[in-house]
Amino acid sequence: LKSQFFANISHEFRTxxxxxxxxxxxxxxxxxxxxxxxxxxxxxxxxRYLQTLINQLLDFAKLEAGGMSLRAQETDLVQFVKRIxxxxxxxxxxxxxxxxxxxxxxxxxxxxxxxxxxKIITNLLSNAFKFTPNGGVIVVSIEKTEQxxxxxxxxxxGIGIAKHQQYKIFDRFYQSPDVKTSGQLGTGIGxxxxxxxxxxxxxxxxxxxxxxxxxxxx
Ligand code: ADP
Numbered sequence: 001l002k003s004q005f006f007a008n009i010s011h012e013f014r015t016x017x018x019x020x021x022x023x024x025x026x027x028x029x030x031x032x033x034x035x036x037x038x039x040x041x042x043x044x045x046x047x048r049y050l051q052t053l054i055n056q057l058l059d060f061a062k063l064e065a066g067g068m069s070l071r072a073q074e075t076d077l078v079q080f081v082k083r084i085x086x087x088x089x090x091x092x093x094x095x096x097x098x099x100x101x102x103x104x105x106x107x108x109x110x111x112x113x114x115x116x117x118x119k120i121i122t123n124l125l126s127n128a129f130k131f132t133p134n135g136g137v138i139v140v141s142i143e144k145t146e147q148x149x150x151x152x153x154x155x156x157x158g159i160g161i162a163k164h165q166q167y168k169i170f171d172r173f174y175q176s177p178d179v180k181t182s183g184q185l186g187t188g189i190g191x192x193x194x195x196x197x198x199x200x201x202x203x204x205x206x207x208x209x210x211x212x213x214x215x216x217x218x
Pocket of ligand 1: 127128131156158159160161169174175176186187188189190191192215
């Protein structure tokens with residue numbers, strides 16, 4: 001019942017939000033006044049953030065209800081991951097973060113569910129941006145292993161995660177206490193969701209991190 005309720009309300013929130021974003025986008029593109037553009041940008045950024053949260057909640061409810069299955073298709077992971085990383089470039093510029101994509105291979109063919117796999121990377125990248133200060137470095141890389149597997153890494157040189165918290169961060173609703181008090185936005189479901197998506201792909205996810213040095217999600 002709880003999952004059903006979450007699914008219903010997130011669904012109900014989505015429609016009006018879409019109807020807010022559309023007209024605001026139109027106003028943004030029509031106006032020439034810089035001050036208005038600035039205000040509309042704020043509206044859009046926050047409306048899109050709300051949209052991401054609602055979509056995440058909806059996905060999570062679906063997952064809880066056992067209604068998520070894998071729709072895998074053959075994909076070149078190099079191009080696929082490169083494209084997602086590219087979509088974070090303007091955020092990287094805004095935060096003065098150096099964002100890089102690395103792959104020794106030009107093509108890595110693999111079966112993935114496009115929607116779910118992009119959510120895994122987007123979640124990890126969003127976290128990297130959230131916890132890396134201005135001037136930092138974020139590197140996304142992929143490599144083939146000898147066991148015919150693929151390693152995907154999202155590495156940052158941000159605030160890092162204390163050892164005693166590392167095993168909890170994949171739990172649902174977990175946020176580190178300092179994140180909660182810093183006023184940083186978040187729900188604590190991002191990594192739990194990413195882990196479920198990884199496992200749906202029959203993979204595994206782990207973290208290596210050192211406070212003050214950075215974090216690597218593999
Ligand atoms: P949230 O929505 O709060 O970001 P997540 O499940 O995505 O929830 O992350 C859980 C917690 O893991 C965060 O509150 C943060 O403490 C920690 N964390 C995740 N990614 C990073 C990272 N790249 N660097 C430092 N801490 C991180």
